[in-house]
């Protein structure tokens with residue numbers, strides 16, 4: 001935050017001269033700042049600006065004229081919490097007052113703030129934050145204030161300024177470094193921690209692990225102080241960094257399995273397996289390779305993990321949970337497990353030693369006779385689900401996910417064909433997955449429906465908070481424009497400010513809005529919702545119908561992070577908030593965030609090998625209901641972190657289905673580094689990473705260009721060339737493209753761009769492209785039939801390999817679009 005003033009303001013401690021020189025010419029910035037300070041207070045030195053207190057250039061004159069109370073002589077001014085927080089966010093996100101016509105930065109642009117605007121040379125200030133994880137220029141160590149050393153003997157004193165003791169100002173208003181545990185007061189935390197590329201750590205601790213278990217438990221959980229100092233989007237960014245950055249992950253040697261610490265490769269295998277343990281924390285575990293079970297020593301087993309993980313050593317017994325004297329695979333089981341076995345009708349006299357296999361079948365040790373299968377009874381599976389006990393992978397899906405149509409064994413001609421479905425967040429891959437489930441699978445289970453219901457209920461609050469954030473931006477923008485903020489120049493009189501605009505809420509709704517934004521900023525949304533949905537439904541409906549929010553929603557093209565489905569769910573908020581609510585098929589399709597097992601979802605289904613229209617008599621006689629089984633594995637882009645190692649764990653993938661949203665060409669995406677970029681380009685980069693993966697050297701790839709409906713609507717409004725990758729798109733003049741629309745021209749252009757890219761990466765191989773509108777089920781059905789054709793062609797090509805390769809161009813499955 002720098003003033004462009006040619007005459008820097010006098011330092012606060014400068015003694016006043018008996019005959020003060022004429023006052024220097026003040027900038028608009030300095031004038032506004034002066035109004036926020038108590039009467040007569042000097043302007044702070046630019047070098048000493050404290051980022052934890054607010055300066056709001058655009059505030060109402062009434063508020064600006066009022067001297068602000070101060071916590072202490074040099075402490076931050078006490079402001080109402082939410083207002084203060086937002087003022088600071090403005091301060092951090094805006095380098096200088098915008099010109100009258102300039103739009104205020106929208107929330108998405110506030111998220112990445114790797115180097116907040118400043119020309120201040122202060123290395124510890126957030127304005128010139130240390131380079132992120134740069135080895136060439138290591139971040140400077142924290143600069144303790146001289147008094148800090150002397151006062152550090154006070155437990156809880158600020159490690160930078162040394163002030164405060166127990167309680168440090170307002171109780172709880174301090175932030176602790178996750179690595180070294182140093183505590184900072186509100187005035188010092190941003191200076192000591194900089195831009196927090198790894199979350200709440202002193203700049204000198206960046207790169208250091210979080211060893212302390214208590215601090216590890218706090219990873220990704222917001223704090224009041226942070227919410228007060230940063231904008232909600234910035235808090236989310238810091239929390240995301242805290243959870244996701246490499247330095248904060250658990251170290252392999254801290255995971256002791258069967259008495260031995262893991263190696264990095266074993267930990268990678270564990271985290272990258274199909275069902276990785278959730279929230280893996282340091283500790284001692286046992287792992288049973290035969291049954292695939294995994295658990296913390298003395299606790300009930302967790303989900304099943306990769307059978308590739310092979311850690312030897314003696315399994316620990318579970319005596320801490322009470323002796324049961326029933327052993328499975330050499331481990332004494334817990335009381336909960338014993339109860340489960342009894343529910344599954346397994347006779348368990350004392351001192352029985354069972355041998356349990358990964359499919360649930362069991363036998364008594366040494367007898368070599370399978371006595372039964374513990375997962376056979378549906379009630380056992382239900383109870384296991386209720387108690388969060390593991391169910392072997394595949395079993396649950398066997399009943400619900402296979403095609404309901406009976407396929408006789410002898411007609412099963414081929415093995416299961418595995419299809420990997422990937423795409424950047426929001427590309428529509430989960431919609432495609434759900435459509436495939438509606439088309440070829442069976443109904444959603446009661447457990448899945450319940451999860452969907454809870455997710456839909458809490459999503460409504462996420463949509464509303466996004467709208468409220470944007471409302472705030474638009475309101476500020478409108479008020480600024482109203483008071484002619486951008487035209488301020490020396491000597492020009494200020495226009496009479498307006499206190500409300502089209503985007504202003506009444507006080508009661510404002511109170512609710514502040515509360516909601518506050519809990520979102522603290523990361524506490526999940527603690528309130530969906531539990532309290534019914535209680536708040538009426539006010540949510542009222543807020544949604546309020547003219548201010550409707551005016552905000554009207555600008556939905558500007559509202560990044562607000563999905564199209566938001567209005568669909570907000571329109572029926574009262575209905576979906578009731579306890580009796582059951583999601584309809586459309587609700588399920590529109591629901592966002594349906595991810596099982598850490599971003600991996602699996603659906604098995606069969607497709608008739610005959611074409612949809614080949615039901616002639618001859619066809620039926622020659623080729624009676626031959627079906628191929630498919631396994632659709634959907635991995636979300638978050639699951640692809642960690643250098644794409646998890647892709648290597650997937651064996652025998654027959655085809656990659658890469659999903660891209662055509663409508664993303666003008667969208668912004670925040671990369672894991674925090675840098676914003678064009679979302680189409682982010683999708684392209686992910687696509688390239690996937691196809692370059694050595695596991696897929698010979699795997700055919702089908703590109704689904706999705707959201708064609710949204711693309712068609714957008715292309716006439718926003719030129720395709722806004723995406724730099726498409727800068728050479730120059731459609732032929734309309735009279736030359738009489739029958740073909742601009743959208744279809746643009747679609748073919750995009751498809752060819754991807755085809756060229758694929759061909760250059762994959763040694764001239766061909767990319768298959770298909771157009772979908774995932775919300776229209778028929779287009780998804782067509783896409784899967786197209787994929788089936790691609791696989792057939794690939795089979796033919798491979799079998800013909802010895803006789804000269806099959807001619808790709810003669811195959812009629814290229815760039816097909818459903819008509």
Ligand SMILES: Nc1nc2c(ncn2[C@@H]2O[C@H](COP(=O)(O)OP(=O)(O)OP(=O)(O)O)[C@@H](O)[C@H]2O)c(=O)[nH]1
Pocket residue numbers: 423424425426427428429430431432563564565589590591592593594636637706707708709710772773774775776
């Ligand atoms: N207009 C339009 N919207 C679509 C289409 N396909 C998906 N959507 C919507 O786009 C949003 C994102 O779709 P998802 O299927 O959740 O995207 P995803 O790839 O699974 O993304 P994540 O769940 O965030 O990993 C949802 O609101 C969908 O309803 C489409 O063809 N047209």
Ligand SMILES: [Mg+2]
Pocket residue numbers: 426429430431592593594
């Ligand atoms: Mg999704």
